[in-house]
Every structure is written in C-alpha cells, then in structure tokens.
Amino acid sequence: MVHKIPAGTLLFWVSLYLMVTTLQTLVPDEQKHSTRLTVSTFPTDIQTTAYTRAAQDCYEILVHHWCKYNFVVAMDAMNNTDWCSLERVKSAYNNFTVCTETVADCLLLPWPNRFVEQTFVDIHxxxxxxxxxxxxxxPPLSIILALVMTPICLIPVMVVLVVLKTKNGDMRS
Known part of the structure; x- marks a missing residue:
C-alpha cells in the first residue's frame, strides 16, 4: 500500500528544510562546531543556543510528522499479531531509526538524544x-561446571610446561 503525501505537505517540508539550511548558514562556524562537538553519552544532552533550540523544535516536528507517521502507517498495515514478529516489524523499525538519525544529522543535532529515546519508549x-x-x-549445572573447570585444569598444565621448558635451558619456543 503506497501512501501519497499531499503536495501542500511536501511543499511545507521542503520550505522548512530550506529555512533551516538558511539558518545554518547564518550561524558562525565556530558556534556550529561548538554545539556539535559534545562528549557523547546516551542519551545525549543538547547544548542550548538559539540555533539548537530552533533545530530541536524542528527535529521534534519532523520526527513526529514524518518518521513516526511513516512508522505508524507501516504498523497499521500489519495485523496486531504480526507486531511481535521481528521479521515483519524490522523493516519499519529500521526505517524509523534511520529517519530519526538522518533528520538529526541534517539539523546538526546529536543522535541519539533524549527526545528520540522517549519516542522509542513510546513506540515500544x-x-x-x-x-x-x-x-x-x-544453563544446566553440568555446563557451568565444564566452563569453570576447563581453565582451572589448564592453568597447572601450562605452569608445568613453562617450568619444564625453562628448567632444561631450552629458550626456543
């Protein structure tokens, strides 16, 4: 099932994209890079400047009305019983993930971030x-015992081999 996006909606998103890219050219390079070069921890906090606040607002709108919308359409096209099948869901889920990451990259925002983390939690x-x-x-006790005892038994054997090798004075390996 192919879902058509109305021409007005497409024009809106293209205009929004052009506006954001124009804003990016107005922000001095050192300010762009200072907001981009943050230590990345999950989830990433975004340093707030006028540019990043506008970009974050734009990001939330794009993720909600574009990425999440496409995900919801894909999920609604499936039966509820298929939602638990990884084979059926992974394409829509991957598309949503790539979409959120691509939009964040386009707006020079770190990914993952708190908003996208919360969006994933809501989806789940x-x-x-x-x-x-x-x-x-x-695992069964026999497996645990085998995995634990193998290295314990190998250590004395290795020590004996090292001692015998050095005791004979033969330093070749």
Whole structure:
C-alpha cells in the first residue's frame, strides 16, 4: 500500500528544510562546531543556543510528522499479531531509526538524544508491550561446571610446561 503525501505537505517540508539550511548558514562556524562537538553519552544532552533550540523544535516536528507517521502507517498495515514478529516489524523499525538519525544529522543535532529515546519508549509501549518475552534462565549445572573447570585444569598444565621448558635451558619456543 503506497501512501501519497499531499503536495501542500511536501511543499511545507521542503520550505522548512530550506529555512533551516538558511539558518545554518547564518550561524558562525565556530558556534556550529561548538554545539556539535559534545562528549557523547546516551542519551545525549543538547547544548542550548538559539540555533539548537530552533533545530530541536524542528527535529521534534519532523520526527513526529514524518518518521513516526511513516512508522505508524507501516504498523497499521500489519495485523496486531504480526507486531511481535521481528521479521515483519524490522523493516519499519529500521526505517524509523534511520529517519530519526538522518533528520538529526541534517539539523546538526546529536543522535541519539533524549527526545528520540522517549519516542522509542513510546513506540515500544504502544506496539510491543504485549509481546511475549523469553525468560532467560541459567544453563544446566553440568555446563557451568565444564566452563569453570576447563581453565582451572589448564592453568597447572601450562605452569608445568613453562617450568619444564625453562628448567632444561631450552629458550626456543
């Protein structure tokens, strides 16, 4: 199912993009780079300047009305039972991720950031909350014992080999 975007909407987003790129040219280079070169921790805090506040507002609008809209359309095209199938969901999910990252890059904003993290949490709460999750359990005791005892037994063997090798005076490997 192909969803057509009205011409007026497309014109709006193109105008918004041109306005933002014009704003980017008005911001001095040192200010652009100082806001871009932040230490990245997850989620990234955005240093607030007039430019970044406007870019963040624009980012939130674009993510909500473009990226998330396309994700919702893709998810609504599926049955609710398919939402828990990774094979069915991964394309829409990946497209949403790439879209949020691309828009952030275009606006010179760090990605990931708090807004996109919250958006992902909202998406998971809406679409994936009822999906069954496989509970992880400890492996059987025999596996744990084998994994623990193997290195413990190998250490004395390696020590004996090193001692015998150096005791004979043979330094060749």
């Amino acid at each position: 709460r809406t679409y994936f909350q009822d999906c069954p999750s496989e509970a992880l359990s400890d």
